[in-house]
Amino acid sequence: MAEPRLATNLWVAAYLARLGLAGIPAYVVAHGDDTAGAVLVKCARLDGTAQLYAREWDFQTDARPWQVTEDGPEPQVDEAIRRQRGFDPDLWVIEIESREGRTLLDQDGLA
Numbered sequence: 001m002a003e004p005r006l007a008t009n010l011w012v013a014a015y016l017a018r019l020g021l022a023g024i025p026a027y028v029v030a031h032g033d034d035t036a037g038a039v040l041v042k043c044a045r046l047d048g049t050a051q052l053y054a055r056e057w058d059f060q061t062d063a064r065p066w067q068v069t070e071d072g073p074e075p076q077v078d079e080a081i082r083r084q085r086g087f088d089p090d091l092w093v094i095e096i097e098s099r100e101g102r103t104l105l106d107q108d109g110l111a
Contacts, residue, residue, distance in 0.1 A: 009034040025097045033090035042095045043103050050077040066105040
């Protein structure tokens with residue numbers, strides 16, 4: 001039996017609060033479906049580069065860990081986001097600004 005999923009807007013609010021407590025600036029740049037929208041997290045390193053994170057199924061463990069799906073010049077990452085939003089208007093996009101690349105996505109409770 002699958003475990004119940006938290007509504008996306010609640011997850012986003014909790015994630016933004018956690019980032020705020022850690023002193024990591026973050027913004028919602030695209031508001032998706034409140035209940036079941038997928039989430040992309042862009043980490044701008046403030047040097048012209050960025051990483052894009054998405055949750056992807058690991059079929060061997062049936063888990064959904066966060067994975068880097070793009071890593072490179074920020075315009076390239078922005079274009080990947082634009083393409084994905086083009087076919088998924090329910091998609092949320094959160095942008096983080098962190099020179100160190102900190103996203104907190106690897107911490108417990110954010111899976």
